[in-house]
Amino acid sequence: MKNIKYLIAGVFFGIVLVKSQVISWFRIQEMFQLTSFHMYGVIGTAVVTGIISIQLIKRFNIKTMAGEPIAIAPKTFNKGQIFGGIIFGLGWAITGACPGPLFAQIGSGFTIVAVTLLSAIAGTWLYGALQSKLPH
Amino acid sequence: MYILKFVQQPWHWSVAGLLIGLTVPLLLILGNKAFGISSSLRHICAACFPANISFFKYDWKKESWNLFFAAGIILGGFIAGHFLQDGNNVQVAAATQARLATYGVHDYTALLPSEIFSWSNLFTWKGLIFFVIGGLMVGFGTRYAGGCTSGHAIMGLSNLQWPSLVATICFMAGGFFSANVLIPYLFKWFN
Numbered sequence: 001m002k003n004i005k006y007l008i009a010g011v012f013f014g015i016v017l018v019k020s021q022v023i024s025w026f027r028i029q030e031m032f033q034l035t036s037f038h039m040y041g042v043i044g045t046a047v048v049t050g051i052i053s054i055q056l057i058k059r060f061n062i063k064t065m066a067g068e069p070i071a072i073a074p075k076t077f078n079k080g081q082i083f084g085g086i087i088f089g090l091g092w093a094i095t096g097a098c099p100g101p102l103f104a105q106i107g108s109g110f111t112i113v114a115v116t117l118l119s120a121i122a123g124t125w126l127y128g129a130l131q132s133k134l135p136h
Numbered sequence: 137m138y139i140l141k142f143v144q145q146p147w148h149w150s151v152a153g154l155l156i157g158l159t160v161p162l163l164l165i166l167g168n169k170a171f172g173i174s175s176s177l178r179h180i181c182a183a184c185f186p187a188n189i190s191f192f193k194y195d196w197k198k199e200s201w202n203l204f205f206a207a208g209i210i211l212g213g214f215i216a217g218h219f220l221q222d223g224n225n226v227q228v229a230a231a232t233q234a235r236l237a238t239y240g241v242h243d244y245t246a247l248l249p250s251e252i253f254s255w256s257n258l259f260t261w262k263g264l265i266f267f268v269i270g271g272l273m274v275g276f277g278t279r280y281a282g283g284c285t286s287g288h289a290i291m292g293l294s295n296l297q298w299p300s301l302v303a304t305i306c307f308m309a310g311g312f313f314s315a316n317v318l319i320p321y322l323f324k325w326f327n
Contacts, residue, residue: 032314050157088280110247116268123276126276129191
């Protein structure tokens with residue numbers, strides 16, 4: 001039951017993804033064809049909001065609902081961020097979706113995207129199987 | 137009813153960006169969770185097909201909040217897609233419309249074009265590339281990169297992590313190449 005709050009947060013996030021048209025294949029093409037500011041505006045505003053939020057959390061030592069101190073694990077660099085990042089970028093423009101929008105597209109009625117999601121799960125599995133052989 | 141009409145319009149980028157950005161502190165305050173979605177795909181693998189692979193041998197149940205979050209996104213997508221749409225065509229930049237016309241894409245009635253995203257394309261070359269290969273690249277690439285647009289571009293950059301900046305630049309580089317070189321070439325070949 002403790003997970004219900006994350007389900008509700010997901011509902012909120014899913015509604016925002018659809019209403020901001022971030023899940024639209026058209027918006028992704030516009031972003032990469034540099035014909036619209038929309039996606040840059042969305043991502044830019046989200047990052048600025050996130051930076052300010054995290055700075056406030058740190059400055060005022062804001063705790064979680066359960067009273068724990070908030071701790072965020074740092075990201076460590078490896079070459080996967082370059083190779084994997086490029087592979088994901090290629091797929092992002094083709095499918096018009098990153099993982100979050102895949103779920104939102106399915107919910108909003110594009111049931112064919114379930115095939116894309118299954119392929120993405122298979123791709124994740126493939127990475128797990130090949131991990132030790134890939135440059136990192 | 138005015139409120140519903142207001143909500144049913146497409147939302148301005150600043151409103152959308154603000155709400156997406158607020159998801160970062162929301163998840164931290166709800167339970168110290170770092171915003172990120174692609175990990176859910178790993179948890180699904182760990183839960184359903186671990187196949188004795190060390191990458192999938194961990195207690196995924198401890199991370200199950202992420203699966204609830206993903207399920208919520210499907211539900212939120214359903215609510216917005218079925219009750220919060222105004223029924224107007226998607227407004228797309230003229231230059232992109234002209235380019236998509238050369239691909240044979242003309243249907244702007246929904247957020248995704250029916251010329252690509254329909255079940256009738258499943259067993260065609262288009263379906264193989266847009267659903268199967270595209271999906272494989274999204275799943276493989278995000279896990280290899282250790283995160284997606286949410287985990288790196290939003291959460292990582294929000295926390296001023298330079299590896300996330302590297303990842304975000306590579307996401308964009310791949311996307312630019314794909315949208316401007318690969319996709320035009322693919323459609324020339326399809327049509």
